[in-house]
Amino acid sequence: MSVIYNKVALIGLGLIAGSISLAARQAGAASRISGTSRSAKTRSAARDLKLVDEVVDNAAAAVRNADLVVLCVPVGAMGKVMAEIKPHLKPGAVVTDVGSVKQEVIEQVSPHLPDNVHFIPGHPLAGTEHSGPYSGFAELFENRWWLLTPLPDTDPDELSRLRRFIRALGANVEDMEPAHHDLVLAVTSHTPHLIAYTMVGVADHLKRVTESEVIKYSAAGFRDFTRIAASDPTMWRDVFLTNKDAVLDILGRFTEELFMLQRAIRMGDGEQLHDYFTRTRAIRRGIIEAGQDTAAPDFGRGAKPTGKPANDGV
Amino acid sequence: MSVIYNKVALIGLGLIAGSISLAARQAGAASRISGTSRSAKTRSAARDLKLVDEVVDNAAAAVRNADLVVLCVPVGAMGKVMAEIKPHLKPGAVVTDVGSVKQEVIEQVSPHLPDNVHFIPGHPLAGTEHSGPYSGFAELFENRWWLLTPLPDTDPDELSRLRRFIRALGANVEDMEPAHHDLVLAVTSHTPHLIAYTMVGVADHLKRVTESEVIKYSAAGFRDFTRIAASDPTMWRDVFLTNKDAVLDILGRFTEELFMLQRAIRMGDGEQLHDYFTRTRAIRRGIIEAGQDTAAPDFGRGAKPTGKPANDGV
Structure with a gap:
């Protein structure tokens, strides 16, 4: 795999940032990954884990000379982080984020966006119930969806470059309207x-x-x-x-x-209940057929069925 | 493991009955296991799978000479099955069930209970989203709870014998009031x-x-x-x-x-939401500490965290 971005900066060092770093390193998709967190304890843990190539003390230092900046902070903190990094962004840099809500992030980030910086909002549909620097792993994005909600003026070349980077992490990319x-x-x-x-x-x-x-x-x-x-x-x-x-x-x-x-x-009204429960069962089949979950019973938590697993009484 | 019941009869051949049979066979807890289902297709599948030692065509034939009868049918069918097997039960036999509701099963079953038969209602807290004869497996009950709701006149010797049988299947037994x-x-x-x-x-x-x-x-x-x-x-x-x-x-x-x-x-009101979500997170920890679920993120569905899994940001 060839390098897609020279320097990548991760703002925030939790589950998603850590997994991005580990997956990008595994894929060789970045020459250097810099990361930071507001919390000194998180920065120290990330250093111990060698989660990124370089842990720096603030977002301004992390984004300096970065070709890709990934905002990996809670949705409510995106605007504040963007205001902080604005004067330090490299001209031509791409900024993306991993927030679970897109319209709000666009509203928060857009006012702080320099003219010569590309903002392409994103959201990886991946995660676990764990959080923090210890929880990341390189396989988190494998076969998961990563949605991008490009803006009307998004540069098509930068969009396709970001898509390549995300695919290098193992995810499938799709575009969607923010709303x-x-x-x-x-x-x-x-x-x-x-x-x-x-x-x-x-x-x-x-x-x-x-x-x-x-x-x-x-x-x-x-x-x-x-x-x-x-x-x-x-x-x-x-x-x-x-x-x-x-x-x-x-x-x-x-x-x-x-x-x-x-x-x-x-x-x-047993008939209404039975009809309802029969319809919902079919949706589960769709999810398994779409490859978005395991067909193993109970998520494979120790379950070993004999013969073919059947969802229905036979 | 020594034989606990000579003949065991399973009424119904779905996930729970199949798993009881496979676990009992593995533990050597029964000399012979007979089973039946209302559905000819289920009986035929159970025969193909050799799920039980003997698949018979009706409940009357299954319970004949059985020392333990396990009612593995939906809660709404318990009374009907009990009425059907009543004349064929062996004197001194134990009847138990695996229904998810206990007061209703007791109400349905009790009127049909011969004087010389012991009824000990039960409920294994185990299962998967699959059902039918193909879905059973011997390990289903391992480290799971199996609740018994004995009645005031339950014979203590028969209760402890049933407990031994359930433990032989791998489960932990506890008594509880039906309500x-x-x-x-x-x-x-x-x-x-x-x-x-x-x-x-x-x-x-x-x-x-x-x-x-x-x-x-x-x-x-x-x-x-x-x-x-x-x-x-x-x-x-x-x-x-x-x-x-x-x-x-x-x-x-x-x-x-x-x-x-x-x-x-x-x-x-972000504070109220944050407080609420912090409290609920603690309950998850309790479940993992109680050994009732895996601590692996995302139920271990392919997740491989680096370092110690931490539930909190550090």
């Missing part, structure tokens, strides 16, 4: 996270069912929610505050639908 | 499943966000919901119809809590 991105993600990610946080919170509040029992007997569904609800609180706070409209829209639809099923339970 | 069981499971399993079904249904209905996009970009949270929402529709219909009160109670709490978070999003 559409925010709606799709509200459905596939933001609302599911809020719901998981809520369900875990309900369990936590219940006095009659002690916490230890909830934890002890969590295998039957609840533990999957706790995994999602273990995601980084700052990142997710910012997601909900900045993708408010789409999340409130989807939450409204969710509540309507939940009330309909709740009513079916109350009225004893 | 308490139904509430704990409403929190840890039933309500999470309903919520997952609902979220997947919302995604399915959305016209602006096409199904293919939802599937394509499902990695960021939604796909975990689809796994849960791929579970057996008949089993889950029966769970909601028969554990109605506890599920409606927990759903009411869930909705209150969701509305509070929804309001925080609408009002832009």
Whole structure:
């Protein structure tokens, strides 16, 4: 693999930044990777791990002479970081970000953008419930989608160069309109996270069912929610505050639908429940066929089925 | 391992029955295992797989001379099956079940119980999103909980014998009051499943966000919901119809809590969101410490973190 960017600067050294660095190093996609974090502890951990070639003390130093700058901070911090690095950006540099919300990042970043710098917003649909410098790994982006939401005046050559870099990390790239991105993600990610946080919170509040029992007997569904609800609180706070409209829209639809099923339970309407559950089962098949999850039962958590795995009774 | 029951009869040949048979065979806990299913296709598949020692055509034939009868059918079918096998049960036999709701099963089964037969209701907290005869595997119960809800007149010797059999399958046994069981499971399993079904249904209905996009970009949270929402529709219909009160109670709490978070999003109350998400993260740690899930990020779905996995930024 040939070098795509000479110097890459990572602002933030968490799960995504660390994984970008490790994957880019493995692919030989950058000559030198510089990184920084606001937290001295994170910078020190990144140095110990040799997560990047060079850990520097501030964003200004990191972006100096960088050909690609990747903003890997929570959505709410993007504007502030951009204002900070603005005077230090190399003319012709590309700035991208990895935020989970795109319209808000564009609004925050655009006012601080020098004329001779290209901004191409992005969002890798990859992650785990872990965060921080220890959580990154080179394979995080393999076969995952990385959405770009280029602006009307985005330079096509720089766009295709960024796409090549992202593909070198192992991801599949697709373009999307920023507003559409925010709606799709509200459905596939933001609302599911809020719901998981809520369900875990309900369990936590219940006095009659002690916490230890909830934890002890969590295998039957609840533990999957706790995994999602273990995601980084700052990142997710910012997601909900900045993708408010789409999340409130989807939450409204969710509540309507939940009330309909709740009513079916109350009225004893088994046919409605059975029909609903049969339809949702088909969506799972679609996800497995699209290669976006394992077909192994229980995510392969120790499950070893005999014979062909069948999703239906035979 | 010595034989605990001479003949074991499994009524139903799905995921749980198949796994019981394979685990019991591996442990040498039964001399002979007989099984049946209402469906001729399931019986034929079980024969092909040699899932049990003997596949018979009806429940009456299966229970004949059996020392342990395990009812592995949906909760709504327990009473009917019990009425069917009643005249054919061996005096002194133990009948247990694997239903996800306990009060309803006790109500359905008790009227059909001969005086000389022991009924010990049970519920293995184990399963995958797959169902049917092909989905079972011997390791399903390893380190999982298997709850028993013995009745006031349960024979202590038969109870401890059943416990030994369940431990031979690899599970940990605990006793619980039937009503308490139904509430704990409403929190840890039933309500999470309903919520997952609902979220997947919302995604399915959305016209602006096409199904293919939802599937394509499902990695960021939604796909975990689809796994849960791929579970057996008949089993889950029966769970909601028969554990109605506890599920409606927990759903009411869930909705209150969701509305509070929804309001925080609408009002832009980032502090409330951040506090909430920080609390729920701690519960995940409890589940991992209790050995009820893997600490590997993303359930170990291909994730290989460098260094020590840290849940927090450092």
